[in-house]
Amino acid sequence: MAVNVTRKEYVSPWDIGGLGKLFEWCVNRQAGIFPYLLRKSSERGGGDVRFDAPQFAGRWAGNEVYLIGDYDESDLYEIANSEYRNISKELATEYNLFIEVDACKLRNE
Numbered sequence: 548m549a550v551n552v553t554r555k556e557y558v559s560p561w562d563i564g565g566l567g568k569l570f571e572w573c574v575n576r577q578a579g580i581f582p583y584l585l586r587k588s589s590e591r592g593g594g595d596v597r598f599d600a601p602q603f604a605g606r607w608a609g610n611e612v613y614l615i616g617d618y619d620e621s622d623l624y625e626i627a628n629s630e631y632r633n634i635s636k637e638l639a640t641e642y643n644l645f646i647e648v649d650a651c652k653l654r655n656e
Contacts, residue, residue: 549580550627553610557627558584562635564654572614576651583642585612596645603638604645 548567549558558580560567565577572578584607588595596604617624639655646652 548615548624548627549584550613550615550623550631551584551607551610552613552623554607555627555631556607556634557631558638559633559635562633562655563639567616569614569616577653579646579651580638580642580653583645584608584638598644601641601645603634603641 548560551557560572560577563577563580565571565575583604586605587608588605613623615621615623615627636655639653643652643655
């Protein structure tokens, strides 16, 4: 899962319609959350967020962020799962407003 140590947040791939292996992150549309969360922008160019008060666009820029698996020996996966905030569903809702293309939207059920 995607983990932000700085903010103590994570995104669960299963909550946004993805799968959890590295290969699966790399080949699926769910990977689009990374440029969205990590973007740094003065918001003066085309293609940027065009709605008021985005909560997640750029939220993870400059933070300590990892894509971590449950087999990693660091225990970060377990720590995040038990102590960090899951932002998956809220992120998916906002991300889908930005993306607008139905075929590229994330699941946020």
